[in-house]
Amino acid sequence: MGKPRRAGEKSDEDYCGPKLLRCLGDMCCPSLERKVAYEVRRKAANLASMLNTLTPLFPSPQDHNHAMSSKIKPVSMLLHLLLILNLNLAALTTGDNHGQFVYSGFSDNDLVVDGATTITSNGLLELTNGTNQQKGHAFYPTPLQFVRSPNGTVQSFSTSFVFAILSVYTDLSAHGMAFVVAPSRNFSAAMPEQFLGLTNIQNNGNVSNHFFAVELDTIQNKEFNDLNANHAGANVNGLKSLKSYYAGYYAEEDGNFRNLSLISREAMQVWIDYDHKVSSITVTMAPLKIARPTKPLFTATYNLTGVVTDVAYIGFSAATGTIDVRHYVLGWSFSMNGTAPTIDTARLPKLPRVGPKPRSKLLEIVLPIATASFILIVGTVVFLLIRRHLKYAELREDWEVEFGPHRFSYKDLFYATEGFKEKHLLGIGGFGRVYKGILPVSKLEVAVKRVSHDSKQGMKEFIAEIVSIGHIQHRNLVRVLGYCRRRGELFLVYEYMPNGSVDKYLYGKQGKPILSWANRWHIIKGIASCLLYLHEEWEKTVIHRDIKPSNVLLDSDMNGRLGDFGLARLYDHDTDPQTTHVVGTIGYLAPELGHTSKATPLTDVFAFGMFLLEITCGRRPISETSLDSQCMLVDWVLEHWSSGSLLETVDARLEGNYNIDEACLALKLGLLCSHPFSKERPTMRQVMQYLDSEMVLPEMSPADMRFHMMAIMQNEGFDDYITGSTASTGTTSVLSGGR
Template sequence: MAHEVLHPCIFLDLFVQVRQTSRTKFCFLFFLVSFGINRASFTNTSDDQLLYLGFTGANLITDDTTVVTSNGLLELTNGTVNRKGHAFYPSPLHFRKSHNYKVHSFSVSFVFAIRSSYPRMSLHGLAFVVSPSTNFSNALANQYLGFLNSQNKGKASNYILAIEFDTVLNIEFEDIDNNHVGIDINDLHSVKSHSAGYYDDRNSSFQNMSLISGDPMQAWVDYNGEDKKISVTMAPIKMAKPTRPLISMSYDLSTVLKEPSYIGFSASTGAADSRHYILGWSFGMNNLAPMININKLPKLPYQGSNPRSKLLAITLPIASATFVILLCSVFIIIVRRRLRYAELKEDWEVEFGPHRFSYKDLFHATHGFDNKHLLGAGGFGKVYKGVLPSSKLEVAVKRVSHESRQGMKEFVAEVVSIGRIRHRNIVQLLGYCRRKGELLLVYDYMKNGSLDIYLYNDELKPTLSWDQRFRIIKGIASGLFYLHDKWEKVVIHRDIKASNVLLDTEMNGRLGDFGLARLYDHGTDLQTTHVVGTMGYLAPELVCTGKASPLTDVFAFGAFLLEVTCGQRPVKHSSQDNPGVLVDWVLEHWQKGLLTNTVDARLQGDYNIDEACSVLKLGLLCSHPFTNMRPNMQQVMQYLDGDVPLPELTHMDMSFNIVSLMQDEGFNPYTLSYPPSGTSIGTISNISGGR
């Protein structure tokens, strides 16, 4: 049975090739064309075709942020952050004769564009979707592209085919890069993907295309029901369809698609505002999709500054060139002296990736850096909450002074080390600004603040459950593993502690504050540096030699494990001469078989004993004074996931006191941290079974 819908702006090629032998039919067709009413018809025959040249008045199922603009653009997302949008043809299509028959051949073509306020960053992408339902209320935005969520990803019961055009490199779904096209079957782990681009018919060379260029581009999706082959092709809008597809693979969609199914689009945004547009769309069942006439497509919004008046460009230089030059010179001198939002920019900044914000935008975002918006303060400056004027994105703005002892070094370290890093457990640096004596870093805003507030401030915050703590521990371990082993360079954080772990809206831990970070190439060693960090987290070899390494981060992570599990700081200031050391205290209880007595009493016994004891043992192992006894972060991940049992370390007697060592070396242990604190590493012996 045919499903028919009238569309005022849908041009149907189906009737163009149908011969009309009846005068009545001819008159009816003439009537439709005369009034600009076009018809889209879907049947189970081989002639099902659809063509949209703009979407004004189109009868589509839309939700969330999706709208049709005044000139006919289908705008899936409108620039609002962390949102999703969908647009689907209203009637389900029959992709096979019956449930037992194979899926018909079909062909799809569409013209799309992705735009962002930030030319080098767009979060996230869009996808062409074939689905048994148009209800995506439970789907998530961000990396889930608006059609799946963390619970149903990968399930065969989804019956979904999606062709994704993604602008983010997501570690969770093993994306190949931040500019790729992928074939997704019931999941966001693409069964096959390729960097966006096309193969030139002239010499078969691959030509890259940027999905976030803001320019319109065309894509084709073809499925051959006989050969059971899926092909995906893309090209610039004014280019004919390349002969060689970008992606081609064999897959029987009869095992995937449900009968009947809907066709349409899904898109999502993340922390940066993005807009996803569909300009035109065609579909063919058992036939090629009709060709899209690009000359009839609606125009994208103008991008860039307004063009200068031709009259002004011609007359001003002739009539008043001298006057204008003199006037501009005086004006520039005055403005430079009085410019309220003057900024600094040097040549070295060009090579770094993060977006540069204007000081004016950050000033207004924080209401002039009003103390009412102050989130916290540290040794290198203050952090303010702000809302960017254009995108309404909530951000955290960190102000660092040039005159501070490590200010410039901290700023450079943060820009270099995390400017290009993307990981779900690392606070994302969105951009920066430099002005006179100030450095400003702009981050994702973490609504729930830092972890130490939840550990030590009982009056303001509820007690963290064990499940929340364990998830935070595993998240920070994952972030450190990525920094040490998976990123393009080795990044040593050098200041891992609870106050530098921020919590997002879902209480997931994210590692932040890379002000002391150092990075170097894989396979090389970091040269000796100054001893910096926070007492209680400093590894013995770092104090002795000043040489940081991934294993000094592991030592600090061990102190962090004990801190989160016990709910106590690594060093207690009972007295300056004899500060209490958490690792000594935990070790003492371990030796007495009373390890569970060290777990945070605020949990009131409501925790997984095996998990808590494993974390405590791992904390002692990571805090080992000898580097060759500490695990690396890959091993730490295996221990936390339960893939590998913790090693039993016996017959060890390794007393090691950091405070004494630092005093012998001429350091003052109470001036190296911010805020100052003392520390020591206690005796570690007989680390084996038992609680």
């Protein structure tokens, strides 16, 4: 038997037994995921068991020297085992196989998902499920050690993944997806749509975000300086790319660039490599069945040290807008300080089918036989179907084939509005009646404008223009979704704006609350930004022709959205080219239209000036003071300015709760924009500079402006143009919600 222990003396098992090693496992792992901590404790228990097995190999000491030696040996063994434990811990914190993994499908996986993201039964990682304005994320479960070197630089890494974007339309999608390296898996504050579920308006671009991402974007957002609606880009801390390029690849056979459509519904592969030695980010892509091209899509030089944290998560983020889109990842591989493993494309899950089912061969054989056998029954059914079809008959011509995705069926619009019932009527304007509807399949809320139009001349050009305008993407613009034609009627389908039009708030209609000054100022800047985009920043110059409060609509966040642009062209197509025909609203029409009848960006500026005065003063451009007289808003503001009481023109319903400097700027800028001489008006770019305080308004004299106003109003051409035009006198909202 061994030497008996004295009171309070500890045995070898007490020094390095299972309890001690389990505690060490817990102490080493407080910052790791629960799964990693469990693995460490398991390894600690195994090491403790090993140590207990080895203890009998050391005999009990017979003297003092032997006793000291017996205590030293277990301690040295404990230190050695702790070193092994530390190495195992390091291996765990860098992921499987030293920071390397590969997924060829995701049937058996431990990815962490949130939002709209799920994993389908056949192993597809479905980041979004087609729901509008949603976001989804999927992350590798454990964080990876990106910084291990003594100087603290981010290690080189390599990743590859196979993805596909499936949109209900073949040429339209909203929005994209991204591979991301981030310090946390929590993106609850991020927004969908153009922010891709990575950030939001407030913190976009903040250095505190500490994320690196490679985006695959299917929408062109001017606010992020996007190349087009089909590009890839490398981003740091925000959605403005360090570098980006059109989606595609360089073919090996001739070295020429081949375009790829991100929404082609076909799987394609992306390779992302970061080399810490030269601080280079390389992005390559190609169709799934083509090997990795030698020449990358683009290379950006940027040192990720200081961006990527020591320990970070890797994964994917995707977001949708107002279109049914699904984002999928089929396979994924990653490696730290090495090339990402090859994904076994033969094992990848199949993508779901989008579009109509192909007709079976069996049906093609059986159908003629069944038709011949039951010709009497079929004839009766056909007769009934034809009679039913006449109820939903549409007008279609061969040239409309190219606009197919933007054409809605009359049947869908009929059911969406319950047969265009009066209870769904949103408003009646100069261009027709507008109804609220819910599309039967997508359940998307829309506004359907019903316009009587019998002309055949110019219809093709007008539809082409409507479809073209429908591609314009701006946060302050009501987007045109599509159209339908039937029996001399034209139906235009728009986004639905739930908060109605600005004029209903300005004049207290239908119990609407009074707009605060902060809301008015926000609306003014939003509409100015939209007009600058239409006039100068889109690929074509678009002239609105009818800017007024009833055509400025408010979305769910009370953002001003400009609607009804370009629709005046519909009436132009019906007009004899030899006659003068001016479309617009009295009070917002620029004086020069009486002589030229030609709309220009400066005629839009004039209408915007009247809009500025109206939203600031809370008065219409022309108001009835008595049965026989009218008061012009411009004259009224000029009179007060001349007498030194300009602020008395600000809407009294605000009860003095407004920013004096902003109100003065709005009034003076409104007068400048509505100057009777077009050459004296600013451009919309200058207007934005004035509103953003980047430029100071030029010196203006109320006496001079009033003199010019009186001169131009006495001109006979102006009277002729008002009496000879087809201007409306105050249309109501045509895209808004609520009646």
